[in-house]
Amino acid sequence: xxxxxxxSVVIISFLIIFFVLFKGLQNTNIYTPQVDIKKDIPYxxxxxxxxxxxxxxxxxxxxxxxxxxxxxxxxCAPCRDEHPILLELKDQxxxxxxxxxxxxxxxxxxxFLKELNSPYRLTLSDENGIISIEWGAYGVPETFLIYxxxxxxxxVGPLNLNSIIEIKKFIE
Amino acid sequence: MKFLKYILxxxxxxxxxxxNANENNSHSKITKNLRCLICQGQSIHDSDSEFANSIxxxxxxxxxxxxxxxxxxxxxxxxxGEWILYDPGFNKNTYFLWLLPLLMFIIxxxxxxxxxxIKKN
Numbered sequence: 001x002x003x004x005x006x007x008s009v010v011i012i013s014f015l016i017i018f019f020v021l022f023k024g025l026q027n028t029n030i031y032t033p034q035v036d037i038k039k040d041i042p043y044x045x046x047x048x049x050x051x052x053x054x055x056x057x058x059x060x061x062x063x064x065x066x067x068x069x070x071x072x073x074x075x076c077a078p079c080r081d082e083h084p085i086l087l088e089l090k091d092q093x094x095x096x097x098x099x100x101x102x103x104x105x106x107x108x109x110x111x112f113l114k115e116l117n118s119p120y121r122l123t124l125s126d127e128n129g130i131i132s133i134e135w136g137a138y139g140v141p142e143t144f145l146i147y148x149x150x151x152x153x154x155x156v157g158p159l160n161l162n163s164i165i166e167i168k169k170f171i172e
Numbered sequence: 173m174k175f176l177k178y179i180l181x182x183x184x185x186x187x188x189x190x191x192n193a194n195e196n197n198s199h200s201k202i203t204k205n206l207r208c209l210i211c212q213g214q215s216i217h218d219s220d221s222e223f224a225n226s227i228x229x230x231x232x233x234x235x236x237x238x239x240x241x242x243x244x245x246x247x248x249x250x251x252x253g254e255w256i257l258y259d260p261g262f263n264k265n266t267y268f269l270w271l272l273p274l275l276m277f278i279i280x281x282x283x284x285x286x287x288x289x290i291k292k293n
Binding site for chain 2: 103129134138
């Protein structure tokens with residue numbers, strides 16, 4: 001009788017372990033960033049894209065309105081794809097778009113904005129990528145919707161038509 | 173007197189070199205324990221992606237600012253989650269990970285002991 005109980009416990013334990021490991025096999029091992037993050041924006045200082053003036057995050061995000069921080073680079077093809085969407089959002093009353101130029105060649109970046117038109121009220125420079133890391137970003141393009149110095153939503157990859165609808169819903 | 177001066181200069185230079193070596197060691201130790209999130213299977217230390225290079229610069233900057241190894245891990249964990257660390261801490265998400273080998277060892281040991289006792293009887 002004792003033996004039976006013992007073996008039953010062993011078999012059940014192994015079955016539980018097997019089930020948990022089997023479930024784990026189905027989980028993705030690719031990093032999936034959290035998009036619904038609600039946390040304070042990091043403090044940072046950045047040079048303006050086309051001058052030596054340094055601005056800090058408190059100055060940039062001081063108004064009580066929505067901000068969209070868009071991390072972009074001229075060498076990034078998806079940034080070109082999402083550009084018309086940013087231009088469409090540019091004229092929203094309650095929204096300001098801030099660009100963070102990521103590890104870019106300034107001449108190419110200027111050409112990019114001249115060719116496609118700039119949706120940004122302010123363009124900052126992130127020469128070595130540290131500011132993007134402080135934001136928890138992991139590539140370009142990436143966009144953060146901000147209100148009251150808090151991140152409300154994060155868009156990893158290029159913005160699309162659904163993102164416009166969602167952003168408009170937030171700011172209305 | 174001159175001789176003493178030379179010795180002091182040599183000791184000073186040697187110490188400078190030593191502190192730089194220590195910094196390099198902790199930089200490489202930290203970056204080896206960080207996972208490159210955009211290149212699967214590589215550490216930040218091994219990867220040459222834009223993301224990894226930015227993290228390497230950030231780690232150097234934080235070490236220069238006087239942050240410890242653990243403080244840097246905490247900082248990056250806050251931004252990217254536990255996934256960025258190759259050596260995850262002991263918390264409610266990793267109980268199973270850390271306790272499973274121990275559990276299997278206990279169960280295995282119990283089986284062996286049981287069989288041994290049955291055979292003996």
